[in-house]
Amino acid sequence: MADPLSRVFSALADPTRRDIVARLAVADATVNELAAPYDVTVQAVSKHLRVLEDAGLVSRSREAQRRPVHLEAEVFDLMTKWIERYRRQAEERYRRLDDVLRSMPDADPPPPEENPR
Amino acid sequence: MADPLSRVFSALADPTRRDIVARLAVADATVNELAAPYDVTVQAVSKHLRVLEDAGLVSRSREAQRRPVHLEAEVFDLMTKWIERYRRQAEERYRRLDDVLRSMPDADPPPPEENPR
DNA sequence: CTCGTGGTCAACCCATCGGTTGAACAAAGT
DNA sequence: ACTTTGTTCAACCGATGGGTTGACCACGAG
Numbered sequence: 001m002a003d004p005l006s007r008v009f010s011a012l013a014d015p016t017r018r019d020i021v022a023r024l025a026v027a028d029a030t031v032n033e034l035a036a037p038y039d040v041t042v043q044a045v046s047k048h049l050r051v052l053e054d055a056g057l058v059s060r061s062r063e064a065q066r067r068p069v070h071l072e073a074e075v076f077d078l079m080t081k082w083i084e085r086y087r088r089q090a091e092e093r094y095r096r097l098d099d100v101l102r103s104m105p106d107a108d109p110p111p112p113e114e115n116p117r
Numbered sequence: 118m119a120d121p122l123s124r125v126f127s128a129l130a131d132p133t134r135r136d137i138v139a140r141l142a143v144a145d146a147t148v149n150e151l152a153a154p155y156d157v158t159v160q161a162v163s164k165h166l167r168v169l170e171d172a173g174l175v176s177r178s179r180e181a182q183r184r185p186v187h188l189e190a191e192v193f194d195l196m197t198k199w200i201e202r203y204r205r206q207a208e209e210r211y212r213r214l215d216d217v218l219r220s221m222p223d224a225d226p227p228p229p230e231e232n233p234r
Numbered sequence: 235c236t237c238g239t240g241g242t243c244a245a246c247c248c249a250t251c252g253g254t255t256g257a258a259c260a261a262a263g264t
Numbered sequence: 265a266c267t268t269t270g271t272t273c274a275a276c277c278g279a280t281g282g283g284t285t286g287a288c289c290a291c292g293a294g
Contacts, residue, residue, distance in 0.1 A: 001250090003132060010130030013123050014252085018199070025206035031271060044253055046272060051251095065261040065270055073207040076200050082135070083193050083200075089142035090190035118280090131282085148241060161283055163242065168281090182240055182291040 004056065008079055011055035016040075017048050021057060024071035031067060121173065125196055128172035133157075134165050138174060141188035148184060 001007065012018055020034055035045040049069055052058040056075040060067045118124065129135055137151055152162040166186055169175040173192040177184045 005135065006130050006132055009126050013127030013130055015120060015123055016252090018122065021203055025203040025210070027210070032269090040252085041254070042271075043255085043273090047252075050272095067271065071203075071207045073204050073211065076204040080197060080200055080204075083197055086138055086142040086188075087190050087193040087197075090188045090193075093142070093144075094190065127281095133282090149239090157282085158284065159241075160243090160285085164282070167242095184241065 004075075005078060005082060007055040008057065008075055011051050011057055014048070014051075016045075017052060020045075020048060020052065021071060024058065024069060028068045028070045031069065034069065121192075122195060122199060124172040125174065125192055128168050128174055131165070131168075133162075134169055137162075137165060137169065138188060141175065141186060145185045145187045148186065151186065 001010070012021070016038060023029065023034065031042060031046055031049060034049070035042045038045065049058060049060070053060060057072055059070050059072050061070065118127070129138070133155060140146065140151065148159060148163055148166060151166070152159045155162065166175060166177070170177065174189055176187050176189050178187065
């Protein structure tokens with residue numbers, strides 16, 4: 001699975017990984033610190049970090065024997081760009097459909113915003 | 118994997134699925150139409166649509182024996198909200214770090230931005 | 235009623251994923 | 265030099281994911 005977008009999306013498809021990102025947004029942390037709250041082994045968390053790193057979401061520097069993990073914000077843009085593009089397109093299409101319905105000879109009463117949100 | 122956010126992210130972690138979304142942003146389509154461009158079976162595409170549907174990205178209506186697929190834009194917000202939150206936080210943190218560095222009395226030569234990006 | 239057509243369900247295959255344990259490596263501290 | 269602390273590597277395990285084939289169901293056309 002080479003492509004960057006897939007890597008980012010699937011990296012964030014895991015709750016633990018998202019939580020790690022959330023915590024890294026507050027402050028850098030080491031693997032052990034990150035692993036503490038979860039009841040999985042440190043190795044498991046290390047693997048998670050590897051995934052995040054491969055996705056470009058995170059970087060590890062070296063500082064003594066510690067390896068502080070740092071959140072890399074830029075990659076987010078990749079996603080937001082993709083998402084926004086198709087969201088806009090879909091909404092645009094929705095708006096146009098709306099216009100069409102509105103401009104329709106009132107043959108078929110348009111279901112009056114059936115949307116019980 | 119119950120939580121909605123995970124479902125959306127992992128739904129979009131697949132290139133084929135993203136492509137389907139991209140095409141549905143232009144116009145609704147049936148399963149067969151959607152399957153045409155790819156060299157996989159219709160069943161495979163049907164499965165993809167199921168995943169997208171479970172993620173709330175897509176809805177299938179019934180129209181004669183056809184089942185047109187429609188892109189649902191709202192779910193995107195879930196993602197963008199999540200992403201934007203942590204991106205802002207990370208950028209904020211970066212900005213603050215910058216300030217700190219700038220306001221530092223040049224006592225201890227701060228490891229001069231050891232960050233060979 | 236029967237026959238295409240559009241779509242799904244079911245069972246299976248193999249690769250990947252999240253997790254484990256156990257060993258190894260790297261850099262202090264003693 | 266030996267030990268401790270932090271981290272990763274390797275091998276394995278069960279579950280899930282994307283794909284297949286083959287049967288099945290729903291519908292409209294003849």
